Amino acid sequence: MTDHFDTIADIYNKVWYFSEQYQQTMLTNIIDLLQLGKDDVLADVGGGTGAYTRLLLEKAGLNKAYCIEPSRGMFLESQKIPTIESICADADQFMRLDLDFTKVLLKEVVHHIPNRETLWQYLHTKLPRQGKILIVTRPYEIALPLFEAAKSAFRQKQPKHETLMQELEASGFNASFNIHPYEFTLDKSVWFDMIRQRFMSDLAGFTEGEIEAGLQEIDAKHSADTIEIPDRIIYLLASVN
Numbered sequence: 001m002t003d004h005f006d007t008i009a010d011i012y013n014k015v016w017y018f019s020e021q022y023q024q025t026m027l028t029n030i031i032d033l034l035q036l037g038k039d040d041v042l043a044d045v046g047g048g049t050g051a052y053t054r055l056l057l058e059k060a061g062l063n064k065a066y067c068i069e070p071s072r073g074m075f076l077e078s079q080k081i082p083t084i085e086s087i088c089a090d091a092d093q094f095m096r097l098d099l100d101f102t103k104v105l106l107k108e109v110v111h112h113i114p115n116r117e118t119l120w121q122y123l124h125t126k127l128p129r130q131g132k133i134l135i136v137t138r139p140y141e142i143a144l145p146l147f148e149a150a151k152s153a154f155r156q157k158q159p160k161h162e163t164l165m166q167e168l169e170a171s172g173f174n175a176s177f178n179i180h181p182y183e184f185t186l187d188k189s190v191w192f193d194m195i196r197q198r199f200m201s202d203l204a205g206f207t208e209g210e211i212e213a214g215l216q217e218i219d220a221k222h223s224a225d226t227i228e229i230p231d232r233i234i235y236l237l238a239s240v241n
């Protein structure tokens with residue numbers, strides 16, 4: 001999986017950008033839910049290129065922000081941001097680093113983490129009383145206009161949010177979630193380019209031919225030049241007390 005992110009590291013911010021409004025809504029929701037402020041140290045686990053880590057540091061006036069990222073290519077991008085502390089590590093290695101932090105963000109990464117329950121137990125012992133974890137992810141039944149085989153690949157890796165809630169509560173957290181609908185329109189050519197560039201790791205296993213066949217499948221259902229993207233984001237918050 002790390003290999004996939006190595007290959008798209010230099011274009012990652014562009015293909016996942018969506019829009020200024022999308023990004024601002026995401027940042028505001030993360031800051032509000034995590035109650036981020038100047039006393040907080042944020043650990044952005046699977047923080048990718050560090051783009052969100054930096055924006056959160058600036059917008060919330062954080063004390064410090066770590067971008068923890070295992071893909072060398074993504075890590076090298078994040079290292080270009082001098083205001084954040086970038087560390088090349090996956091979630092397992094992160095636990096062994098034993099850093100000090102007050103809030104944890106797992107944005108669009110929870111489906112990549114193999115030993116989730118070990119991570120929840122570690123975080124429960126490590127976080128202070130006001131500590132919080134925010135998981136930002138998508139529903140198991142993804143609403144994005146992908147071809148059916150891509151949706152199936154997504155489901156194979158994606159944990160249901162009910163499962164995540166149970167795991168976190170079993171580790172001692174108070175957990176809650178909300179689903180935030182975010183609908184927007186893109187030029188179909190932009191959406192198709194994102195799919196061709198395999199903006200989601202679930203697309204990495206498809207050949208060029210399979211991707212083109214998949215795009216034809218989407219095209220048959222969406223004849224206009226623009227395409228509605230009915231995105232739905234799950235924000236799952238776990239608090240220590």
Ligand SMILES: C[S@@+](CC[C@H](N)C(=O)[O-])C[C@H]1O[C@@H](n2cnc3c(N)ncnc32)[C@H](O)[C@@H]1O
Nearest residue numbers: 005046047048071074090091107108109112113
């Ligand atoms: C879809 S990207 C999200 C990046 C960033 N959080 C964002 O929202 O822009 C998923 C990231 O998770 C990282 N990742 C994959 N496996 C991981 C693991 N076991 N522990 C931590 N991060 C991991 C990938 O390298 C990739 O950068």
